[in-house]
Amino acid sequence: MSAGSPLAAERRWVARTCWHKASAAAVSSGTGRTVGRKSLDGLAALTGHPVRYRYKRPGHPDVWPPADAVLVAPATMNTLNSWALGITGTWLVGFVAEAIGKGIPLTAVPCVNSAYAQHPQFPLSLATLREAGVRVLFGPGGFEPNAPGEKRPYPWAVALDAVGADRQ
Known part of the structure; x- marks a missing residue:
């Protein structure tokens, strides 16, 4: 699962995940409009599952197999803070917040610069998670923050x- 972009990097990790013989599914933290239909279709072709970026309609089947482990990467400051605080305003944060309760193993790999990492909420969110x-x-x-712009x-x-x- 991805909380950030670019999709080129996501394609590389999806390909490597498939090489690791894991079933991969991808999510865009955005609305899907900013990514573009062609990119979403290409990512879906790599994973064998549609890219999720919004909740399914009640009564509709889930298009993903049950998760046995979840990777949230690159995890933005917004995603990590929302997740830690239980603010499920996006499908991604709702999915991983629920996964905690389901006991699904979760790994988060932040992607923030050193200025964001100094915000007082950031270490609290990591500790909460x-x-x-x-x-x-x-x-x-793990991930070591870089200087802004680096x-x-x-x-x-x-x-x-x-x-x-x-x-x-």
Whole structure:
């Protein structure tokens, strides 16, 4: 699952996830309008499941298989804070908030710059999620924030390895 973009990075992790013999499904934290139908269709083709970005209609079947582990990456500050506070204004946050209650193993890998990481709510949100049983890969051995405007490779391998361990 992705809380951020770009879709190019998501395609790479989906391909690697499929190589790990895991069933992958993707979600866009946006409305889907900003991503574009062609990108969503391509991501759906890679995963074998439609991309979710909104709640299903009551009475309609779920188009995803039951999750045995969930990766939330790249997890934005907004997604992490909303999730920790139980503010389920997006389908993604609602799904992972419910997954805590269902006992599904969850891994979150933030993607914030060092300025966001200094906000007083951010460490509280990470602590809340950890207390709820979410594996949060932040700091050494996980995602380490970069300076605002600086780009570094995202730790997809670390994220996928963590989820792979959850599935065993």
